[in-house]
Structures are given as structure tokens and as C-alpha cells.
Amino acid sequence: MGKKKILLVDDDADFVEATKVILESKSYDISIAHDGQEGLEKVRTERPDLIILDVMMPNMDGYEVCAKLKADPACSRIPVLLLTAVGNAIPSSKYTKEMGMRMEADDYIPKPVEPEELVERVENLFRISKG
Amino acid sequence: MPYRAMKESLNAVIDSLSDGILVTDDAGCIMLYNQKAEAFLDLKGHAALGQPFQDHIKNKVVVEMITKIMIRDNPYQAEEICLMDTGDKRVRVHVNPVKDAHEALLGTVTLLHDVAQLSAIDKIKSNFLAMVSHQLKSPLSSTLLQTSILLDGMVGEMSEKQRDLIQKIKAKIRGMTDLVNDVLDVCFIEEGAYVAQIEALNLPEILQRTVELMQPQSHDKNIGFQVSIDEDLPLITGNRSSIEAMFINLISNAIKYTPANGQFHVHMMKKAQHIQIEISDTGLGIEAKDIPHIFEKFFRERSERTKHISGTGLGLSIVKGVVEAHRGSIHVESEVGKGTTFTILLPLK
Numbered sequence: 001m002g003k004k005k006i007l008l009v010d011d012d013a014d015f016v017e018a019t020k021v022i023l024e025s026k027s028y029d030i031s032i033a034h035d036g037q038e039g040l041e042k043v044r045t046e047r048p049d050l051i052i053l054d055v056m057m058p059n060m061d062g063y064e065v066c067a068k069l070k071a072d073p074a075c076s077r078i079p080v081l082l083l084t085a086v087g088n089a090i091p092s093s094k095y096t097k098e099m100g101m102r103m104e105a106d107d108y109i110p111k112p113v114e115p116e117e118l119v120e121r122v123e124n125l126f127r128i129s130k131g
Numbered sequence: 132m133p134y135r136a137m138k139e140s141l142n143a144v145i146d147s148l149s150d151g152i153l154v155t156d157d158a159g160c161i162m163l164y165n166q167k168a169e170a171f172l173d174l175k176g177h178a179a180l181g182q183p184f185q186d187h188i189k190n191k192v193v194v195e196m197i198t199k200i201m202i203r204d205n206p207y208q209a210e211e212i213c214l215m216d217t218g219d220k221r222v223r224v225h226v227n228p229v230k231d232a233h234e235a236l237l238g239t240v241t242l243l244h245d246v247a248q249l250s251a252i253d254k255i256k257s258n259f260l261a262m263v264s265h266q267l268k269s270p271l272s273s274t275l276l277q278t279s280i281l282l283d284g285m286v287g288e289m290s291e292k293q294r295d296l297i298q299k300i301k302a303k304i305r306g307m308t309d310l311v312n313d314v315l316d317v318c319f320i321e322e323g324a325y326v327a328q329i330e331a332l333n334l335p336e337i338l339q340r341t342v343e344l345m346q347p348q349s350h351d352k353n354i355g356f357q358v359s360i361d362e363d364l365p366l367i368t369g370n371r372s373s374i375e376a377m378f379i380n381l382i383s384n385a386i387k388y389t390p391a392n393g394q395f396h397v398h399m400m401k402k403a404q405h406i407q408i409e410i411s412d413t414g415l416g417i418e419a420k421d422i423p424h425i426f427e428k429f430f431r432e433r434s435e436r437t438k439h440i441s442g443t444g445l446g447l448s449i450v451k452g453v454v455e456a457h458r459g460s461i462h463v464e465s466e467v468g469k470g471t472t473f474t475i476l477l478p479l480k
Contacts, residue, residue, distance in 0.1 A: 012269050018276035025285050056265045112272040112308050115279040 005029045009039035010054035036060030054083045079125040082108035151243030171243045196226040267311045275304045313445035320452040331366040341378040355394040369457045377453040380446040389414030411472035417465040426451040
């Protein structure tokens with residue numbers, strides 16, 4: 001049984017690099033995409049076991065990517081962990097859209113995220129999808 | 132004034148309103164509407180008078196809102212909807228039941244308020260807040276992870292002194308994150324509350340969920356808590372997110388300012404035309420001289436006994452802001468060394 005593959009989709013290069021180091025130390029194989037379009041392509045070509053997706057990205061944002069992934073039967077089973085920069089404090093209608101999007105994703109965490117929490121959620125999602 | 136003249140003046144008055152008004156009777160027939168309502172809902176002159184509302188109002192959201200009010204007793208339903216297909220007209224719709232002295236349903240009244248102006252500002256503001264949130268939190272996100280990587284030795288071992296400094300940096304990053312979150316809460320509550328989404332809220336349900344969320348923190352300090360909620364509490368109207376923020380801040384404070392093995396108690400009950408929420412703890416208590424200041428922004432007691440407690444000093448100003456936005460009141464009683472009780476009253480209507 002090989003290593004689990006995780007695709008990170010986020011335009012913040014520092015965040016992505018740091019997350020990669022942390023997840024690799026937990027024996028995951030990490031692949032990176034810097035925007036939504038690249039993310040969708042890599043899902044199709046690399047078939048990751050889990051996708052960590054940032055909401056706030058230029059051009060195609062996380063909502064759109066998530067919706068596209070869940071609408072595609074080939075990828076809809078891959079667990080998606082959404083990273084949200086906007087917390088609960090802003091409930092204007094744009095963010096009730098985000099609340100709705102949270103229903104589509106398999107889990108979500110607000111940034112900044114503690115590394116232990118990130119690892120725990122990833123492990124949780126793998127545990128759930130196995131069963 | 133003869134009846135006819137009075138009726139004509141009243142018609143002139145309601146036609147002069149910049150808001151639309153539409154009234155239905157208890158059978159759902161349209162009894163009255165003014166020019167603005169006719170324009171907003173595309174009602175075609177007087178053709179809709181006396182007709183079932185669902186046959187003439189094309190907008191599904193409005194139809195749904197009126198239907199809901201007729202079937203079930205909701206005190207207030209305000210929803211922002213976009214009426215025009217071009218998408219440039221935004222109208223806030225309020226539907227209220229019309230009742231007689233014996234609380235029997237006579238019909239419904241719908242108010243249509245043009246919020247185009249408000250919405251443009253709201254959009255700019257919420258985009259600004261979202262952007263600020265993102266710009267501030269992004270560097271905090273990556274630096275938090277970077278300090279963790281250093282501390283875990285993933286990029287090489289560090290000396291004790293180096294570790295110590297990085298620990299301090301990490302603590303500062305966490306502090307800044309709390310500050311950013313609290314400042315954003317304050318901004319939202321101060322400037323956005325009146326255009327925020329308002330709905331009927333089940334306070335007991337929101338309180339229970341908040342308590343569940345805070346359970347790990349109280350567990351860490353072995354702080355026991357009791358939640359007692361009276362049965363059959365009526366719904367109140369308000370903004371869900373800000374009420375959640377209010378509960379989170381109150382309970383977080385109770386936990387932070389109560390030493391390990393202490394306890395806090397939340398009691399929710401109906402009191403006259405209000406819902407009363409009482410939260411009391413067996414914590415440090417507040418000095419009499421500080422009580423007038425505790426709701427001020429950034430106010431924190433800075434003394435030996437509180438210096439180890441982290442916080443931005445914005446929590447209570449957020450709580451007060453939410454309470455006031457809901458036209459409620461908040462009262463505090465405290466004794467140093469014994470504990471503190473906050474009593475909040477939120478009106479039902």
C-alpha cells in the first residue's frame with residue numbers, strides 16, 4: 001500500500017511550502033497547484049487521495065473548484081478539505097454562499113490553522129473515506 | 132372629513148411612499164397595494180386586486196414568504212431579494228402577519244424596500260472586510276506553520292535560546308490572529324449589523340451548539356458547567372452570526388477568568404417580553420472600579436492576577452454591540468474572588 005497522495009491548491013506560496021514540509025513529515029506525498037485551473041488539471045492527471053483547497057484564489061476561487069469537483073463523478077469521491085480565510089464574523093450574503101459551499105466540502109478549517117489541527121483533520125478524512 | 136375624501140387622502144399617502152406595500156386577507160386575496168409595489172412586483176394596474184396573491188405575484192421568493200407567514204406564525208421575515216432580471220435592482224422584503232386584538236390572523240402585509248444604495252455600500256464593505264481579512268490572515272497562516280516547522284526540528288535542531296525565541300514569536304502570531312478576528316468582529320457589528328441577514332432565531336439551539344464548541348477549552352481547565360434552558364422559549368428575531376459571536380465571547384471569558392476546577396452556569400428563561408440569559412462564573416471577579424469600563428474596546432485589567440490571561444480586550448465590546456443591535460440590555464454584577472454574573476435581556480419583538 002503506497003503513500004497517500006495529497007493535492008494542495010493555494011496561491012500563497014509560503015503557506016503551500018510550509019504545509020508541504022509538515023505533511024511530508026507525516027509520510028504523505030504532496031502535489032501542488034497554484035490556482036484553481038491548475039488544481040483541476042492535476043486532480044485529473046494525478047488522481048490524489050485528498051485535496052486541500054483554499055477558498056480565496058484569483059481567477060477561479062475555491063467555491064468554483066469545489067463545485068466542479070463534486071459535480072464530476074470521476075472526482076466527487078475524493079475528500080475535499082476547504083481552507084477559509086474568512087471566519088464566521090462576516091455573514092453577508094456572499095458568505096452565506098460560503099456556508100453553503102462548506103456543505104459541499106468534506107471539511108473546512110479557517111486560516112490560520114495550527115499544524116496539529118491540519119494533520120488531525122487530514123487523518124480524520126482519510127479514516128472516514130476508508131469506511 | 133367625509134369618508135370618500137379620507138380614503139382618497141390615504142390612497143394619496145400610500146402612493147407617495149417610496150416603499151411598496153401589499154396587503155392580503157386571511158384567504159390570501161390581495162386587498163391593497165400602492166404604486167411602488169405595483170412597479171416592484173409588475174402587477175399591471177389594479178388587475179391583481181381581490182385576486183389570490185400567488186396568481187399575480189411572479190416573484191417566487193415573495194410568494195414563499197407570504198405563504199410561510201400565513202401557515203406558520205413567524206414574528207418577522209426579512210430577506211433581501213433581487214426583483215429585476217437585470218440584477219441591478221435589489222429590494223428588501225418584509226412580510227408581517229396582521230392580527231386582531233385576539234391574535235387571530237387577519238392577513239399579511241408586505242413591505243418592499245429598495246436597498247440598491249445600501250447594497251452597493253454593503254458589497255464594497257463586505258468585499259473590503261473580506262480582503263482585509265485575507266491580507267492579514269495569509270501571512271499569519273504561513274508564519275504560524277513556519278514557526279511550528281522550526282520548533283518541531285523538521286529543518287534541523289535548534290539551541291535552547293533559539294527555541295525560546297521562536298516560541299515567543301509563535302505566541303505573538305497567535306495573539307495577532309485573535310486580534311484580527313476580534314477587530315473584524317467589531318467592524319462587522321458596528322457597521323454592518325443593520326443590513327445583515329435577519330431571521331427568526333432559536334436561542335437555545337445556538338447556545339447549545341456554542342457550549343459544545345467550547346467544551347474542549349473548559350475540559351482543559353476542568354471547569355464544570357451547567358446549562359439550564361426553560362422549555363418552550365419563543366423565537367427572537369436577529370442575526371445568527373452575531374448572536375453566536377455573543378455567546379462565544381461570554382463563555383470564552385467565563386472559562387478564561389475562572390481558575391481551574393471552577394464552574395460556570397448559563398440560564399436562559401423568558402422574562403416578560405424578553406428572553407433573559409444569565410451567565411455566572413466562580414471566577415476572579417471584577418473590581419468595582421473597573422466595572423464601568425469593561426465594555427470599552429481594548430479594556431483589560433492589567434494586574435498580577437490577570438497577566439497570564441491572553442485576550443484582545445474586545446470580547447465584551449463585541450457582546451455589548453450585539454446586544455444593542457438587538458435592542459437588548461446587558462447588566463453585570465461581580466465580586467472579586469467570588470465570581471461574575473452577566474445578565475442579558477433580548478426583546479421578543
